[in-house]
Amino acid sequence: MAKQLRVQVWNPAGKHRVVSTKPMPGTRWIGLLTAAGCRVEVCTENKTILSVEDIRSLIGTQCDGVIGQLTEDWGEELFAALRKAGGHAFSNMAVGYNNVDVDAATRNGISVGNTPGVLTETTAELAAALTLAAARRVVEADDFMRAGKYEGWIPTLFVGNLLKGQTVGVVGAGRIGAAYARMMIEGFKMNLIYYDLYQSTRLENYVTAYGEFLKSRREVPVTWKRATTVEEVLGEADVVSLHPVLDKTTYHLINKERLALMKKEAILVNASRGPVIDEAALVEHLKENPMFRVGLDVFEDEPHMKPGLEKLPNAVVVPHIASASKWTREGMATLAALNVAAKIKGYPVWHDSNNVEPFLDENSTPPLACPSIVNSKALGLRIGGKPESKL
Numbered sequence: 126m127a128k129q130l131r132v133q134v135w136n137p138a139g140k141h142r143v144v145s146t147k148p149m150p151g152t153r154w155i156g157l158l159t160a161a162g163c164r165v166e167v168c169t170e171n172k173t174i175l176s177v178e179d180i181r182s183l184i185g186t187q188c189d190g191v192i193g194q195l196t197e198d199w200g201e202e203l204f205a206a207l208r209k210a211g212g213h214a215f216s217n218m219a220v221g222y223n224n225v226d227v228d229a230a231t232r233n234g235i236s237v238g239n240t241p242g243v244l245t246e247t248t249a250e251l252a253a254a255l256t257l258a259a260a261r262r263v264v265e266a267d268d269f270m271r272a273g274k275y276e277g278w279i280p281t282l283f284v285g286n287l288l289k290g291q292t293v294g295v296v297g298a299g300r301i302g303a304a305y306a307r308m309m310i311e312g313f314k315m316n317l318i319y320y321d322l323y324q325s326t327r328l329e330n331y332v333t334a335y336g337e338f339l340k341s342r343r344e345v346p347v348t349w350k351r352a353t354t355v356e357e358v359l360g361e362a363d364v365v366s367l368h369p370v371l372d373k374t375t376y377h378l379i380n381k382e383r384l385a386l387m388k389k390e391a392i393l394v395n396a397s398r399g400p401v402i403d404e405a406a407l408v409e410h411l412k413e414n415p416m417f418r419v420g421l422d423v424f425e426d427e428p429h430m431k432p433g434l435e436k437l438p439n440a441v442v443v444p445h446i447a448s449a450s451k452w453t454r455e456g457m458a459t460l461a462a463l464n465v466a467a468k469i470k471g472y473p474v475w476h477d478s479n480n481v482e483p484f485l486d487e488n489s490t491p492p493l494a495c496p497s498i499v500n501s502k503a504l505g506l507r508i509g510g511k512p513e514s515k516l
């Protein structure tokens with residue numbers, strides 16, 4: 126018998142029961158759910174990652190929808206439990222949904238929401254921060270300073286890499302990868318090489334236009350190149366940042382053999398998902414190549430690091446905080462709540478999941494639609510959405 130988990134209840138008399146497996150930032154998301162007639166139960170148990178058993182007990186015998194987290198294992202067991210409890214709506218509070226078995230959700234007639242767009246710039250900024258921290262050895266230098274080791278300026282102290290005029294490689298040039306590329310190109314005048322399954326004409330045009338602008342100012346123009354293989358990016362780039370989805374095609378995309386193709390003094394950044402890199406191979410590569418540096422936001426066995434990584438000065442490591450700006454986290458909560466509330470109300474799926482801005486303006490009522498449902502086609506859900514109607 127599973128233990129009863131602590132919950133905080135909002136709008137107890139609400140007609141539809143919605144569970145959030147975690148407290149989420151801000152209050153707008155709670156207001157939107159209660160305005161849609163939902164009783165909202167937020168799990169406040171002091172446990173970082175809930176087990177499948179914990180979540181089953183939260184779902185209970187009657188539940189219309191759940192907002193879950195990327196640390197949870199949403200598979201057949203939970204979706205069957207949710208369907209049995211009368212539910213038909215689930216949303217991850219994340220854009221990535223590799224923790225969700227979407228086919229299992231579809232089999233059980235449950236929609237799977239995610240939160241694209243609202244975290245694009247925030248995540249790209251953290252990838253840029255990791256790039257700079259690794260290139261200029263910021264964390265090593267900070268440790269050195271705090272340890273009282275600084276005895277005065279010398280020409281050889283913490284010499285790192287200059288980014289200007291170097292080549293930035295982006296693997297996965299979707300929303301976040303393209304935003305990161307633009308930051309590095311405009312901010313540091315880097316040239317671009319990218320690899321993606323699809324051509325990013327928008328990004329290419331952007332770099333071309335920026336190159337023309339620089340030329341008009343008699344500055345050296347930036348350039349772009351679409352690589353035909355990931356190996357081409359690894360061989361040519363001075364900085365490589367990983368931004369693909371995690372699936373079978375990207376699991377251990379960066380392995381021992383591919384690390385060996387990279388420049389000895391290259392920088393590798395990962396703010397996508399940990400398993401995109403074979404982390405044990407990375408630890409060995411970092412040991413053998415002290416001038417090779419990494420910036421990591423995500424890890425293969427989160428929350429753990431592969432043994433040895435914690436000791437390496439050429440690695441900057443942060444705990445999966447790439448989307449952690451107040452505006453983004455509150456926006457993620459809003460999108461997740463609306464994915465569930467609008468589905469419960471029978472509204473259609475928003476026509477453009479790459480443009481969720483209309484849902485994020487706190488001063489206006491959101492469109493009558495689910496912002497982003499990844500299995501909308503498989504479930505045969507209606508596409509539409511009308512701005513400026515009350516939920």
Ligand SMILES: NC(=O)c1ccc[n+]([C@@H]2O[C@H](COP(=O)([O-])OP(=O)(O)OC[C@H]3O[C@@H](n4cnc5c(N)ncnc54)[C@H](O)[C@@H]3O)[C@@H](O)[C@H]2O)c1
Nearest residue numbers: 221248297298299300301321322369370374396397447448
């Ligand atoms: N660290 C964090 O906190 C954080 C925050 C947000 C997103 N993410 C991760 O970033 C990922 C990307 O988010 P997004 O909004 O940019 O998604 P997106 O769908 O816009 O971009 C993903 C890109 O990856 C490409 N891709 C897929 N398979 C590929 C392959 N085998 N090789 C190369 N490219 C491939 C796709 O074509 C697409 O362009 C998410 O799925 C999530 O896992 C992490």
Ligand SMILES: O=C(O)[C@H](O)CO
Nearest residue numbers: 218219220221447448
């Ligand atoms: O996929 C996501 O949205 C992120 O990992 C959350 O920060």
